[in-house]
Amino acid sequence: MRVKILMILSLVLLGCSSKEEEQPKETNTPNTTFITSKNTSIAGEAxxxxFNTDQPNANYKLQVKNAYGNVLLNPKNSTDKNITFNIPKNFTRIAGPFRWKLLSNGETLHNGKHSITTNAPKATYVESYFGPRSVTAGRNDFSMLTISPTDAYDNPVDDGTEVTVKYQFLENIDEQKITTESFIAWYNVASTLKSGRILVTSECNGTTSKELATIVYPANAVNFNISSSSAHNFADGNQIVTFTSDIIKDEFGNVVTNGTLVTFVIKNEDNSYLYTIGTTINGIAEAKTLHPDKAASWEIQAFVTGAAESNTTEFEFKAAIKDYPVHFSKGNRNIDIGPFESFMKQLIPDGLLLKLEVYDTEGNFIESKITTTKSGVCNIFLGEYFLPDGEYLFKINAAGITKEFTKSINGDTVK
Structure with missing residues (x-):
C-alpha cells in the first residue's frame, strides 16, 4: 500500500513539472516611434x-504596398536608436498613395500611408489620338481629339491641368483651352462647310504633340444635269454614244469625290431598260454605249445611288439599214442574207444580229437559228438533220426589219 502511494505522488510531481516547461516564454516587444515627418513626395524623389527604437537589433521588416503590388524590405541603416528603410524606385516613381507597415516577428508595430504626386515640372509628355480621320462637310460630323498628358514617369497629370488645342483649316487657325479630367482631355473638331484637310495639335506644360489631320470630304451629291452626244444618230450598231454629266456638287458647292459612281439608265420605246456606268473625275462622270442596230427612241437618266438624280434627256436613232436581200438555194435549204448596207451604202460592220424562225404551215413554231453578219452578209444552211422535207414559213429579222417567206424544202432543187 505504501508503495502505491509513493508511485501516485511521483506521477503527480512529474505532471506538474511538464506543465511548467510547456508555458511560453515572455517576449519583449520593441518600443518604436515613427520619426519621418513627410508623408508626401513628388514622383522620382527618394x-x-x-523609426526610433529601443531595440535596433530586433528583427524588423517594412511591408510596402501600392496598386501594382507589395514588397517586404529590410532596414538599410541602424544606429543605437534609429532604423531606416529606403523605398525602391519602382514605388517612388508611381503617382498615388502607397501604404506601409513596420513588422517585428510578425507583429505590426506601426502603419501609415505616403502620397506621391506627379512630377510634371520635370517633364511632360503628350500622347494624342484623333479620329475618325475623315468626315463629311456640313457641320454635322466631327473628329474627336483625345489628349493624355503624362509626367516623366508616365503618370497622368493632375486633373484640371490646362491643355491648349489648335486646329487649322485653309487660312484660319483657331485655339481652344481645355483641362484634363480623369487622366485625359478631349475636344470635338467639327467638320467644315468646305472640303479640305484640318490639321490639329495640342500643347501641355510647354510640350506640344505631333500634328494630326482629318480630311473633310464632300457631302452627298445634289441633283445634276446630263447630256448625250455621238458622231451621228443612225442606228448602225457600231458607233458609240456618250453620256456626260455636268460638274456634280454637294449642297455646299463642293465638287464630289473622284470615283463617285454614276449609273446611266436607258429606257427604250419597248419599256425595256439597259444601263451603263461611269465614275467622276473632277466632278464629271462619263459613260459610253453602242448605238442600237435598229431605229430607237431612248430616254436617259443618271443616278448617284441614294443621293441624287439627273434630268431626263432623249436621243433618237434613225434606221441605218432600209432593206436587205434574201436568196434561197439548194432546195431552199441554203439561205443567203445580204449584203447589208448602211446609211452611206457602205457595208455594215461585222456582228449585226440576225434571227431565223421556222414555223409549219399552221403557224406552229418549230425551230430557230441565230447568227451574225460577216463582211456585210450572213448564211444559214438547213440540213436534213435540222429540218426534213416539207413546206414551212420562214421569218427573218435583222436591223428591225422582219421578212416572211413560205418555202417548200425538197432535196436541193431551187424553187
Whole structure:
C-alpha cells in the first residue's frame, strides 16, 4: 500500500513539472516611434522611412504596398536608436498613395500611408489620338481629339491641368483651352462647310504633340444635269454614244469625290431598260454605249445611288439599214442574207444580229437559228438533220426589219 502511494505522488510531481516547461516564454516587444515627418513626395524623389527604437537589433521588416503590388524590405541603416528603410524606385516613381507597415516577428508595430504626386515640372509628355480621320462637310460630323498628358514617369497629370488645342483649316487657325479630367482631355473638331484637310495639335506644360489631320470630304451629291452626244444618230450598231454629266456638287458647292459612281439608265420605246456606268473625275462622270442596230427612241437618266438624280434627256436613232436581200438555194435549204448596207451604202460592220424562225404551215413554231453578219452578209444552211422535207414559213429579222417567206424544202432543187 505504501508503495502505491509513493508511485501516485511521483506521477503527480512529474505532471506538474511538464506543465511548467510547456508555458511560453515572455517576449519583449520593441518600443518604436515613427520619426519621418513627410508623408508626401513628388514622383522620382527618394523616400526614406525612419523609426526610433529601443531595440535596433530586433528583427524588423517594412511591408510596402501600392496598386501594382507589395514588397517586404529590410532596414538599410541602424544606429543605437534609429532604423531606416529606403523605398525602391519602382514605388517612388508611381503617382498615388502607397501604404506601409513596420513588422517585428510578425507583429505590426506601426502603419501609415505616403502620397506621391506627379512630377510634371520635370517633364511632360503628350500622347494624342484623333479620329475618325475623315468626315463629311456640313457641320454635322466631327473628329474627336483625345489628349493624355503624362509626367516623366508616365503618370497622368493632375486633373484640371490646362491643355491648349489648335486646329487649322485653309487660312484660319483657331485655339481652344481645355483641362484634363480623369487622366485625359478631349475636344470635338467639327467638320467644315468646305472640303479640305484640318490639321490639329495640342500643347501641355510647354510640350506640344505631333500634328494630326482629318480630311473633310464632300457631302452627298445634289441633283445634276446630263447630256448625250455621238458622231451621228443612225442606228448602225457600231458607233458609240456618250453620256456626260455636268460638274456634280454637294449642297455646299463642293465638287464630289473622284470615283463617285454614276449609273446611266436607258429606257427604250419597248419599256425595256439597259444601263451603263461611269465614275467622276473632277466632278464629271462619263459613260459610253453602242448605238442600237435598229431605229430607237431612248430616254436617259443618271443616278448617284441614294443621293441624287439627273434630268431626263432623249436621243433618237434613225434606221441605218432600209432593206436587205434574201436568196434561197439548194432546195431552199441554203439561205443567203445580204449584203447589208448602211446609211452611206457602205457595208455594215461585222456582228449585226440576225434571227431565223421556222414555223409549219399552221403557224406552229418549230425551230430557230441565230447568227451574225460577216463582211456585210450572213448564211444559214438547213440540213436534213435540222429540218426534213416539207413546206414551212420562214421569218427573218435583222436591223428591225422582219421578212416572211413560205418555202417548200425538197432535196436541193431551187424553187
Amino acid at each position: 523616400i526614406t522611412l525612419a
